[in-house]
Amino acid sequence: MSALKIKKGATSHSAYNLRPTFSDVVERHTLAVLVENEPGVLARVIGLFSGRGYNIDSLTVAEVDHTGHLSRITIVTSGTPQVIEQIKAQLGRIVSVHDVHDLTVEGASVERELAMFKVTGTGDKRVEALRLADIFRASVVDSTLESFVFEITGAPDKIDAFADLMRPLGLTDVARTGVAALSRGE
Amino acid sequence: MIVQALIDQGVDTVFGYPGGAVLPIYDEIHQQNAIRHILVRHEQGAVHAAEGYARSTGKPGVVIVTSGPGATNAVTGLTDALMDSIPIIVLTGQVPTFMIGSDAFQEADTVGITRPCTKHNWLVKETDALSGVLHEAFHVATQGRPGPVLVDIPKDVQFATGTYNAPKPSVSHYQPKVKGDMEEITELVAAMEKAKKPIFYTGGGVINSGPAASQLLRELVKATGFPITSTLMGLGCYPASGENWLGMLGMHGLYQANMAMHDCDLMINIGARFDDRITGRIDAFSPKSTKAHIDIDPSSINKVIKTDIPIVGDVGHVLEDILKVWKSRGRKTNSEALAKWWAQIEKWKAIDCLKFKQTGKTIKPQHALVRLEELTKQHDRYICTEVGQHQMWAAQYLGFEDPNRWMTSGGLGTMGYGFPASIGVQMAHPDALVINVAGEASWLMNMQEMGTAVQYRLPVKQFILNNERLGMVRQWQELLHGERYSQSWSEALPDFVKLAEAFRAKGIICSDPADLDDAIMEMINHDGPVIFDCLVEKHENCFPMIPSGKAHNEMLLGEAQTQGVIDSKGSVLV
Numbered sequence: 001m002s003a004l005k006i007k008k009g010a011t012s013h014s015a016y017n018l019r020p021t022f023s024d025v026v027e028r029h030t031l032a033v034l035v036e037n038e039p040g041v042l043a044r045v046i047g048l049f050s051g052r053g054y055n056i057d058s059l060t061v062a063e064v065d066h067t068g069h070l071s072r073i074t075i076v077t078s079g080t081p082q083v084i085e086q087i088k089a090q091l092g093r094i095v096s097v098h099d100v101h102d103l104t105v106e107g108a109s110v111e112r113e114l115a116m117f118k119v120t121g122t123g124d125k126r127v128e129a130l131r132l133a134d135i136f137r138a139s140v141v142d143s144t145l146e147s148f149v150f151e152i153t154g155a156p157d158k159i160d161a162f163a164d165l166m167r168p169l170g171l172t173d174v175a176r177t178g179v180a181a182l183s184r185g186e
Numbered sequence: 187m188i189v190q191a192l193i194d195q196g197v198d199t200v201f202g203y204p205g206g207a208v209l210p211i212y213d214e215i216h217q218q219n220a221i222r223h224i225l226v227r228h229e230q231g232a233v234h235a236a237e238g239y240a241r242s243t244g245k246p247g248v249v250i251v252t253s254g255p256g257a258t259n260a261v262t263g264l265t266d267a268l269m270d271s272i273p274i275i276v277l278t279g280q281v282p283t284f285m286i287g288s289d290a291f292q293e294a295d296t297v298g299i300t301r302p303c304t305k306h307n308w309l310v311k312e313t314d315a316l317s318g319v320l321h322e323a324f325h326v327a328t329q330g331r332p333g334p335v336l337v338d339i340p341k342d343v344q345f346a347t348g349t350y351n352a353p354k355p356s357v358s359h360y361q362p363k364v365k366g367d368m369e370e371i372t373e374l375v376a377a378m379e380k381a382k383k384p385i386f387y388t389g390g391g392v393i394n395s396g397p398a399a400s401q402l403l404r405e406l407v408k409a410t411g412f413p414i415t416s417t418l419m420g421l422g423c424y425p426a427s428g429e430n431w432l433g434m435l436g437m438h439g440l441y442q443a444n445m446a447m448h449d450c451d452l453m454i455n456i457g458a459r460f461d462d463r464i465t466g467r468i469d470a471f472s473p474k475s476t477k478a479h480i481d482i483d484p485s486s487i488n489k490v491i492k493t494d495i496p497i498v499g500d501v502g503h504v505l506e507d508i509l510k511v512w513k514s515r516g517r518k519t520n521s522e523a524l525a526k527w528w529a530q531i532e533k534w535k536a537i538d539c540l541k542f543k544q545t546g547k548t549i550k551p552q553h554a555l556v557r558l559e560e561l562t563k564q565h566d567r568y569i570c571t572e573v574g575q576h577q578m579w580a581a582q583y584l585g586f587e588d589p590n591r592w593m594t595s596g597g598l599g600t601m602g603y604g605f606p607a608s609i610g611v612q613m614a615h616p617d618a619l620v621i622n623v624a625g626e627a628s629w630l631m632n633m634q635e636m637g638t639a640v641q642y643r644l645p646v647k648q649f650i651l652n653n654e655r656l657g658m659v660r661q662w663q664e665l666l667h668g669e670r671y672s673q674s675w676s677e678a679l680p681d682f683v684k685l686a687e688a689f690r691a692k693g694i695i696c697s698d699p700a701d702l703d704d705a706i707m708e709m710i711n712h713d714g715p716v717i718f719d720c721l722v723e724k725h726e727n728c729f730p731m732i733p734s735g736k737a738h739n740e741m742l743l744g745e746a747q748t749q750g751v752i753d754s755k756g757s758v759l760v
Contacts, residue, residue: 036359039309044301051302082488089485095306095326095360 028057029084029104030111030181033073036096037063044094045073054087055079058113058156060178070098076156076179101183108184114177115159120147121170129169136162147172187313187350188277188339189214191320192221194353197248199224199239199613201232205252206292207279210344212250224613224642227634229256231606233263233334234632237272238610241593242568244396246273246327247610253279254292257338258299262600265303267334269597270419271394273327274334276304282342283311296338305333311340313348321353330362331483332394362482366499366507374454374478374495375511381452382523383475383530384412387435387464390419390596391457391481391501393589399502400589403456404428406509410519413531415443417458418581419596426585432531436464437732438578441539441741442531444730447472448738449530455479457501460490461597470737480504539730539743540582549699551576551651551722555583555623558649561706565619567591568611572604572628575657575728580623602631605648609635612644619647619710626652626719627676636689639715647709648717653724654679661727682719689715697721 035041042061049056058076077087084102091100103109117138119129122145129148133140138152152162156179163174188211192200201224204212215223226232229251236247251260257278267274281290297309306326308319319337327335378384386407392399400423407414407430414424415435424431433440435447447453453475458464460479465471471491478495479487487496497504512518544553569584570593571577577594586592593611595603608622622629629650639646659674686693692712696705696719709716731742 040297040301043298047302082492086485086489089483089487089489093331093483093485098359 023081026078026080027084027104028076028078029102030109030179031075031077031088031091032099032101032103032181032183033075033091033097034064034099034101035071035073035094036098037069037071038096041071041096042073044096045075045091048090048094049075049077049087052086052090054083058178060180074179074181103181103183106183109181110184111155111179111181112153113156113159113179114151114153115162116141116175117150117152117163117166117171118147118173119150119166119170120172122146125169129166132162132165132169138162187316187348188320188344189218189221190350191317191353192248193218195321195324196245197221200248200250201226201235201239201610202250203227203229203232203252203256205256205279207253207281207341208250208256208277208344209279210341211277211279211339215250222613223250224609224638226606226609227637228632229259230262230602231609231632231635231638233260233267233274233276234600234603234606235610235613235635235638236274236276237263237267237270237603238570238593238607239614240267240272240274240610241393241607242590242611243614244590246275246324246332249274249276251276251278252292253281253296254294256292257294257296260336261300261303262598264300264334264336266595266598266600266603268303268305270595271332271390272334273332275323275327276334276336278336278338279344280309280338280340283340284342286340296336300336303334304336305331307336307338309338309340310343313343313346316343316348317351321351322358324353325358326360329360331391363498364482364500364503366480366497366504368507368511370495370497371504371507372511374497375508375515377452377476377478377495378410378412378454378512379515379518380520381412382520383446383450383527384410384452384454384524385432385446385450386412386414386424386454386456387416387447387458388414388420388423388456389417389458392420392423393457395457395482395501397589399457399500399505400424402502402505402509406505406512409509409517410512411521411524412454412519413446413528415439415447417461417464417596418594420458421581421592422586422589425587427587432535434581436461437466438582438728438730439464439732440582441537441730441743442534444732444738444741445534446531450475453477455481455493456505457481459486462490465491466732466740467735467737472738537743544699547698549697549702549720549722551579551653551720551726552583553699554649554651554702554720554722555579557702558621558623558706559584561703562619562621562710565710566615566617568593568608568615568618568620570594570604570608570611570620570622572622572624572631573599573601574625574628574659575653575661575726576623576625576628576651578658578728579651584623601628603628605629605632605646606635606638608646608648609638609642609644612639612646613642620645621647621649624648624650625657626650626654626679626682627656630676630680633685636686636691636715636717640689640691643714645712645714645716648715649709649720650682650718651720651722652679652682653722653726655724657726658728660725664727665733682717686715686717691715691717693717693719695719695721
């Protein structure tokens, strides 16, 4: 079963619980879930999270292998180590799920998110927004005399930081894609 | 095509109810003799009957119902089968594909509604895909941890002709692991060799794994001499007459079983899932033990109780490997410590927690079951139950020697389960004595199935312990809610004898302990369905009991101790 492919944790006793005792510390994990691309599969995954009371911080989904009928769902979730292990095991037993990977514990990984920000304003604020966008390597994808739409790609905290800076400069709308993530190396 | 797929999957019996959206399937059923169709009186009954069939045979149960209300009525049965890991295949009709989403007559989003209460479900929109999906449905329902699946088939797909593919060795990516990890198994064997106070804690997984697993378990218990207890779901995997049997554990489990669980130093969980009815207060659950857990479902492990030795695999395969490893290492146990452990267990057993006194002119429910056990245990017997006090008493006072002989709604606790389940069991075992131990309130929930029992001449015995109360609700109200018995009595009950006669079946009423044996014999000897109205003591409570929020060693044994035992924190638990 796919959940069994999760790498062994720190304790020699258990393949599933990565901590020696049930801990109360809430951790944030990024899970990559490879699923059969069929109707209702996203509902199964989301239904699992709502039905069992787990958190979804971010979720992205798209087909990644057309011939193999596979989609990749990237879920950022948070919970105690025990809850995270439960989430992975519960995902693993969904029949349409082929594989579950916890990118947070299975070695290094890269996370990227795309976001668009609409910033309206004139004068100094407008100039400052453009200057900061340049520092953050955000590009302008739409412009009027009183507004910009910036496109920015990066790790979620970079996007958070950019949003914080834009807020006093006239940020009016935000659209974020949610996290896409891959493990590093082979 | 659907009927052909069922035949190719070895199906001989289906339970169902026709309707507009399944008429093409019913037309096919009409034109063949290989599959017997049992017409139930309500779709919930069909699913429970299929569960009874599945649990008593080990084969999957099959249900056919129509769209909309047919499907929604099946939801309780599906959830029940999911909670108890019973393999069921439900085929539902659906409005034609071009009408889906238009709020058509008898349309419901069946796959949407049943997604959380099935192991998996499918909506088949192309006829060519149908046979493949049906075979896959049987594969998913029966492999790994068994469970209910549902295939929703629009009416135009049923009418169309397409290519039929015979079942072939599975092409499914769903291939659960059945062999346990040898490293973990060796670790468990090492722990067993040293254990001073070991206990086997077994569950429904042993029964689901098949008769071979029960045989291996018996061999392992005999060879090691360890005590064994079981959950409600696992009764029969080890014989009640076996030397090492402690009885059922849990909320209404036996004193010795719960005390041994609390004090043990090695707990070997085989196919059970640390349900809250078993564990009681989690932080006080068996505090001193090393815990091993054998389960085919990785999500069961560490879900509730932290496990020291997790073994993911099928119980039968894992037990075989445990025996092999244990024998090859020289069949060692810590026999000196084991003798002390058994001496302690004997002291707990001596409390005799199930004792009761049958006095006076009113039948005690426990007495009724003791007599039922005595008079039926020699028979080829299958027992079903409804849910409530009678269910717990049946688990305590009846003895189960073999697996697949005990059908009860464990996880979901579905009142109304037992009667249709008994119909399914009787269909699978036409010559056996099938008894449904019931409470009057549970039984009324699916009493329409009397029609089914009479139509198919199924001699199911409905043994109703009638206390004119929702006994378990009443017991909790007595213990927890200041004896305010809100809505927990059965007003306006039918005359069960007349009710039986109205269905052209036999009714028996018994209220005097002196008449009980004769009345039970009359029930057994009658060749046909019987409703047995056993009028019992109205305010009897079910003991032993671990109150909510308490630990295993804080069990209540009888009336005297019950005042103010559940604190406010415990009272929010059910």
